[in-house]
Amino acid sequence: MKDDATFHDAKLQELAQRLGARAAERLDVERTAQAVVARLREERSAPLRGTWTWRRPAWLKIAAALVIVAGAGLVARSMWQTPSGAPAPVETVDLSDMSAPQLRELLRSLEQPGAPEPVSSQDVGLEDLSPAQLRTLLASLEEQT
Amino acid sequence: MPPAEPVAAVPSPTDAALIAAWQGGDEQAAAELVRRHARALARFLAGAGAPEADLDDVVQETFIRAFRAVGRFRGQCRFRTWLLTIGGNVLKDAHRRAKRARVVPLADDLRSSDGDPHERAVAAEAEGRLGEGLERLPRLQREVFLLRAQQGLEYEEIAAALGTTPGAARVHYHHAVRRLKECLK
Numbered sequence: 001m002k003d004d005a006t007f008h009d010a011k012l013q014e015l016a017q018r019l020g021a022r023a024a025e026r027l028d029v030e031r032t033a034q035a036v037v038a039r040l041r042e043e044r045s046a047p048l049r050g051t052w053t054w055r056r057p058a059w060l061k062i063a064a065a066l067v068i069v070a071g072a073g074l075v076a077r078s079m080w081q082t083p084s085g086a087p088a089p090v091e092t093v094d095l096s097d098m099s100a101p102q103l104r105e106l107l108r109s110l111e112q113p114g115a116p117e118p119v120s121s122q123d124v125g126l127e128d129l130s131p132a133q134l135r136t137l138l139a140s141l142e143e144q145t
Numbered sequence: 146m147p148p149a150e151p152v153a154a155v156p157s158p159t160d161a162a163l164i165a166a167w168q169g170g171d172e173q174a175a176a177e178l179v180r181r182h183a184r185a186l187a188r189f190l191a192g193a194g195a196p197e198a199d200l201d202d203v204v205q206e207t208f209i210r211a212f213r214a215v216g217r218f219r220g221q222c223r224f225r226t227w228l229l230t231i232g233g234n235v236l237k238d239a240h241r242r243a244k245r246a247r248v249v250p251l252a253d254d255l256r257s258s259d260g261d262p263h264e265r266a267v268a269a270e271a272e273g274r275l276g277e278g279l280e281r282l283p284r285l286q287r288e289v290f291l292l293r294a295q296q297g298l299e300y301e302e303i304a305a306a307l308g309t310t311p312g313a314a315r316v317h318y319h320h321a322v323r324r325l326k327e328c329l330k
Binding site: 009011012013015016017018019020021023024025026027028029030031032033034035036037039040041043 | 172173175176177179180183184185187188189190191192197200201204205208209212213268271272275276279290291294295322325326329
């Protein structure tokens with residue numbers, strides 16, 4: 001006579017083997033095979049689109065990561081400098097009210113020799129900077145660290 | 146009448162040969178792999194909680210993902226085992242998208258099966274309880290249980306497919322069995 005544990009093990013095994021069997025039997029395997037092949041064919045016929053959609057997120061991710069790193073660096077720098085440092089020259093200016101040409105003019109004036117900071121990045125929105133200005137900003141940060 | 150000449154049995158191509166043929170552009174090789182493994186995959190997915198209405202879609206999606214990633218399949222386990230683990234991922238994603246409750250088709254079972262109606266009802270109820278118990282298990286325990294008890298795989302094979310050790314797979318299985326027995330009491 002089987003003890004309870006053995007009985008339950010056998011019952012569980014039997015149930016597990018039956019589980020899903022009826023649903024699987026009802027699957028139309030040939031139709032599934034043809035559908036899979038059709039989808040694969042569709043994917044293969046559009047390799048260029050696939051390549052583009054694969055590559056685009058890669059460079060987008062890199063660009064986003066660079067912006068986040070630069071932003072984090074700026075925030076960290078402002079947190080370190082604010083308590084002891086003198087206020088930055090542009091802090092009293094509301095940059096959000098300035099147009100892009102005005103901001104460029106401001107950047108040019110700050111980049112002039114003798115200016116306390118090459119680019120005062122604390123209040124300048126990164127989205128307003130050109131790639132060249134971003135590179136300059138990053139280079140200035142690297143020099144300081 | 147001369148005796149018929151024995152027909153030489155043509156060995157069916159291995160999964161590895163079919164995969165290579167598919168990679169070389171042979172669509173029929175892909176179709177053959179689907180024919181070969183679709184039912185086992187469907188059984189695994191249904192056991193793991195795939196609603197029957199969605200079963201065909203989940204099976205198709207699993208094969209599509211598998212064929213896309215087949216270049217990364219290194220033969221660490223059998224193709225079918227690898228496919229089942231991909232199926233588990235597809236099912237997890239599907240559950241995340243649509244939190245639909247699994248319906249045990251009890252009435253349908255009763256209509257379509259032969260035998261004593263009372264026995265069928267009891268069996269269907271037990272299957273239903275097992276299914277509910279499986280849904281409550283952590284995913285790893287559920288998959289190890291199904292791969293072992295339903296698909297009959299060895300712990301080494303299960304461990305290779307799930308990226309764990311045979312010992313850990315054994316522990317997951319025993320935890321699953323203990324909890325499922327509670328459901329069936």
